[in-house]
């Protein structure tokens with residue numbers, strides 16, 4: 001069964017739950033609320049991560065930043081592929097396929 005990430009809308013608790021695709025979301029293990037939302041690792045979140053990364057390189061030249069992207073993008077992409085699968089990544093984050101040769 002797939003593992004899902006959830007966040008409780010009531011107390012903000014984050015948890016993982018394993019259940020079937022057609023089953024309802026589980027109640028929050030912290031406060032027992034049924035108001036839980038699935039957390040989906042999205043491309044925008046991902047791009048944000050890369051931007052943060054670039055922000056860490058303040059003062060770097062354009063070339064250094066480009067190298068950093070070239071170095072980090074495949075790593076980040078692999079993490080996404082591991083979590084969501086190749087198809088989902090290709091569909092939702094095609095920019096991560098960019099080659100920096």
Ligand SMILES: [Zn+2]
Nearest residue numbers: 008011028031
């Ligand atoms: Zn809760």
